[in-house]
Amino acid sequence: MSDLTEPVDETETEAAVSIPGTVSIGTALWQNPLVGLEPRRTAATAVILGCFSLLFAVSHAGGVVTVGGQPIDTTTTLFDSLSAFVIVFAVALIVAGPIGYAVWNGGPVGAVVVALAPVVLGEMATGRYALGLDGAMAMTTGVVGCVLGLYVVDVRETATLRPWRVRTCSREQLLLVTAIALIGVASVARFVSSAPDLLWGIYAPFAVLWLVPMGVLGRYWLAHARGTDSSRSTGAGSDAS
Template sequence: MSTDDRNRNRFALRSAVSAVLDHPLAGLERRRTTVAVAYLCALIGLFVVSYAGANVTVDDVLLDTLSLGFDHVSTVLIVAVSVTITIVPFAYAIWNGGPGLAFALPLVPVALGDLAAGQYVLGVDTAVALTAGAAASALALYATDVRTADSLRPWRTAGGPAVPRLLAVTVLTVVAAFGIARFVAVVPPRSLERYAPFAALWLVPLGIVASYWAGEVRTTVATRTEHTDGDRADT
């Protein structure tokens, strides 16, 4: 590969990364989005180190038995995963918007766990992550529009939210709801009891998404009524 080809590939890669970081579904401010992505990269790094300690052997001895450092890494990872699933998505949604990234944040540690296990399991962790992701995604949409509309009811302001963002949040909410429906249908009662405290989070996406679409319907009806009245006045 020539130097020109390498330069073109680097430029294309930088352009792609910039497009992702600047996308409204990722966040409002690029610097804050970069911080969130760096946090995820650090979490993945902790996972890789912890996984290596539990699975890689040296002279038939597991690495985590050779050093207490791996135990410390595993402890930090457990805390980080818990915080990433339950707290970080909501903090990021309020801090920087970005419904897409807010939805993905709690799912990353679950995906890492499934990768380590070598299989996909629709368990309590996945259900909690989907629920938190849906709630954080809707909260990100709401927090963004509260700032731009300077109103606690942004769906009532002129213009309303950008429809692509509302559609994206709606799709993410539906996908999460479908996953939870499957979870409820197949898991034993004990798993449902563990999930039950998190079920209240569904009030957030359902309430926000419903309010936005109700606002869109009202705006559409009002616009059509104005056009109809205008046509009648002209005739």
């Protein structure tokens, strides 16, 4: 008697039960190299940002929500400790988060999100919507992380520290990263032009970091220009023959 059971193709089963319009953690956004190279690491970063957002919301609520006419944060010292932790958490995300994320998981856009998330939450909470010292620092480290994220993706795919000698990233990716860098330069330049000497003195060490995106992007654009010139020369030679 023959066995009536047949092996089931797991991929077919997953396709059969998938719901149109849904996006799993291993597809679409999570697998986009502009966001991150490894979906699990991208998801872990999203969880970290989500936890920070929750802690920030609780800390902010402590100064807004009142009990008996007094803010909650004045009734217990727990909120003081929470606020201090949130500040340290935010500084770490702004200063080290983008560069660390870029080296760990690539993803130029993901690095920018890590840098700007604390600043955006702070602006929304205060209703200020003006680029201050924290915003200038976040824009700087965000641009550095963005460019490094593009570089890390190419290094891992080409297995060389000079990926532009093997191949260059797509022009669309390079244009996106360059546009983000230019926005960052314009924003920080506006902050520096109007910042008092005290704030400029605090930001000054971060100004050195701009050498990194300038150097890497310059090398990429030079490689693209050479590739365009060589392709034109090859095309002209073939037409002449």
